[in-house]
Amino acid sequence: MGFLDVLLGRTKPVQPKLDDLFALPSAAIQLQAATGFTPTGSGSVCFRAVEGKTFADIQKEVRELLDLDNSKPGGGGLPVEVTKDSYGFTWLISNHMSDEVDTLVTDLHAVNSALVDNGFGPQLLCTMVAFADENHRRMALVYLYKRGTFYPFAPVNEGRQQRDNALELQVKGVLSEDLKIEPELNRWMALWGAPGL
Amino acid sequence: MATRTRYAPDRGLTVRMTVTMFLLGLVFVAFVAAIIGALIAAHQSAAFIVVIALVFGGGSAFISLFYSDKIALAAAGAREVSPQEMPKLHGIVDRLCALADMDKPRVALAPTSMPNAFATGRNSKNSVLCVTEGLLNSRLGLSDEELEGVLAHELSHVAHKDVQVMTIASLLAIVAGLLVRFAFYSEIFGGGRRNNNQNALPIIAIIMVVSVVVYAISFLLIRVLSRYRELAADRSGALLTGQPSALASALTKVSNGMSGIPTQDLRTAEPMNAFYFAPAMKLQRGGGRGEGGSSLSAIFSTHPSLEKRIEQLAKIQAQLNDVSPGAKGLK
Numbered sequence: 001m002g003f004l005d006v007l008l009g010r011t012k013p014v015q016p017k018l019d020d021l022f023a024l025p026s027a028a029i030q031l032q033a034a035t036g037f038t039p040t041g042s043g044s045v046c047f048r049a050v051e052g053k054t055f056a057d058i059q060k061e062v063r064e065l066l067d068l069d070n071s072k073p074g075g076g077g078l079p080v081e082v083t084k085d086s087y088g089f090t091w092l093i094s095n096h097m098s099d100e101v102d103t104l105v106t107d108l109h110a111v112n113s114a115l116v117d118n119g120f121g122p123q124l125l126c127t128m129v130a131f132a133d134e135n136h137r138r139m140a141l142v143y144l145y146k147r148g149t150f151y152p153f154a155p156v157n158e159g160r161q162q163r164d165n166a167l168e169l170q171v172k173g174v175l176s177e178d179l180k181i182e183p184e185l186n187r188w189m190a191l192w193g194a195p196g197l
Numbered sequence: 198m199a200t201r202t203r204y205a206p207d208r209g210l211t212v213r214m215t216v217t218m219f220l221l222g223l224v225f226v227a228f229v230a231a232i233i234g235a236l237i238a239a240h241q242s243a244a245f246i247v248v249i250a251l252v253f254g255g256g257s258a259f260i261s262l263f264y265s266d267k268i269a270l271a272a273a274g275a276r277e278v279s280p281q282e283m284p285k286l287h288g289i290v291d292r293l294c295a296l297a298d299m300d301k302p303r304v305a306l307a308p309t310s311m312p313n314a315f316a317t318g319r320n321s322k323n324s325v326l327c328v329t330e331g332l333l334n335s336r337l338g339l340s341d342e343e344l345e346g347v348l349a350h351e352l353s354h355v356a357h358k359d360v361q362v363m364t365i366a367s368l369l370a371i372v373a374g375l376l377v378r379f380a381f382y383s384e385i386f387g388g389g390r391r392n393n394n395q396n397a398l399p400i401i402a403i404i405m406v407v408s409v410v411v412y413a414i415s416f417l418l419i420r421v422l423s424r425y426r427e428l429a430a431d432r433s434g435a436l437l438t439g440q441p442s443a444l445a446s447a448l449t450k451v452s453n454g455m456s457g458i459p460t461q462d463l464r465t466a467e468p469m470n471a472f473y474f475a476p477a478m479k480l481q482r483g484g485g486r487g488e489g490g491s492s493l494s495a496i497f498s499t500h501p502s503l504e505k506r507i508e509q510l511a512k513i514q515a516q517l518n519d520v521s522p523g524a525k526g527l528k
Binding site for chain 1: 426429
């Protein structure tokens with residue numbers, strides 16, 4: 001924020017950075033090679049819905065668009081899910097086969113651009129792609145739209161809200177060349193109860 | 198690439214705030230000019246008073262800014278809470294900060310039954326966001342979305358650096374207030390020793406009168422500025438969550454919740470009024486809503502009226518639901 005903005009008490013809504021998301025498919029391969037974590041095929045976009053009909057209409061359009069794509073031959077065939085978490089944020093969940101990270105990212109990007117095109121870019125919070133390993137450990141790579149950075153989130157015990165910090169830091173080390181990892185650890189926001197994880 | 202935006206700045210508010218700050222600056226310049234004018238003919242005693250006032254005023258302002266988080270927490274009797282203690286509260290703040298791309302402030306809880314919240318700190322890294330137990334109390338019945346609105350309002354105060362701006366704006370009033378006091382004492386105690394300096398007394402008297410006038414004017418201007426910054430924080434908060442109606446209903450609930458609380462409790466919270474979500478103490482209005490009384494209290498109030506705040510939020514709601522944003526056409 002500039003000096004003038006401070007003086008006049010206004011904030012410019014932060015526009016999301018979308019492009020870095022496309023680094024994800026290659027990072028997924030690297031992650032699998034180094035740690036054994038494979039994509040589950042589930043990914044989601046989390047945003048703060050704006051009250052009123054305009055936003056609801058856009059959200060509906062996006063959903064129909066994705067469903068249409070997926071029902072075509074060669075599409076994933078699974079419909080898009082929409083849930084609202086306990087914080088009032090909306091999650092649009094897209095499910096694909098585990099080897100279709102490319103398609104998944106394209107789907108997620110479609111949601112992003114629909115919101116940005118309609119002037120709701122600042123409402124985007126994060127996107128999450130889920131991973132799991134042979135021991136059924138779960139982990140997610142979270143993309144922060146406003147920062148253009150990724151961070152790993154590995155919940156161990158939802159009820160007691162524990163994270164596997166060792167695993168998270170290991171993933172950070174493995175992916176630091178493929179992805180822009182969020183350097184400030186206190187921005188590695190916990191996403192308890194995130195759908196699709 | 199220009200993108201569409203639904204978040205156009207409020208020109209009117211910007212203009213009004215600029216005018217207020219300009220007037221405050223004008224008073225400041227006039228004040229300095231008057232003091233220098235008085236000092237040109239001056240005597241060490243008068244110069245000494247001015248320097249002392251500047252040092253004390255500037256020093257106290259700097260200290261209160263530097264330790265604003267600690268002072269405010271101590272004054273409110275608040276303590277910091279960890280994410281483990283209050284996961285929900287931290288979760289909401291986490292998400293709002295990620296949405297606004299700002300550093301997360303520390304989160305504190307004040308054991309007060311009055312529903313309210315404030316944020317303070319000298320910069321974004323050292324800021325603290327404090328809510329009272331009354332705000333979280335189920336008797337108030339604030340929904341999660343309404344609580345989020347309150348927190349977004351407070352985070353906007355942090356983003357706008359309101360503590361810094363208001364401290365600097367108040368500096369003038371602090372110095373002027375000190376000058377009045379020092380000049381007053383030096384007239385009483387110093388008068389006898391200055392028989393050889395016949396001019397000293399009138400000059401000190403002039404400084405005193407000027408300071409009183411400056412203090413009064415800047416006091417009013419600071420209140421005006423504070424009201425505009427509340428409106429600005431409401432606005433940014435509502436745009437951040439995209440839920441202006443939730444913030445409006447939170448405002449209504451908090452204002453109603455406060456009217457029933459005993460006066461004793463409210464008075465103790467009064468010094469920190471400027472940073473609160475809603476004013477902790479309303480000026481007494483004689484009997485019903487006397488016309489003269491309510492306009493006077495509006496001038497002295499640190500917060501805009503509930504009606505004004507809700508009206509602004511209704512406008513934002515319309516703006517967010519505009520079907521064709523950026524009608525000037527571009528993408």
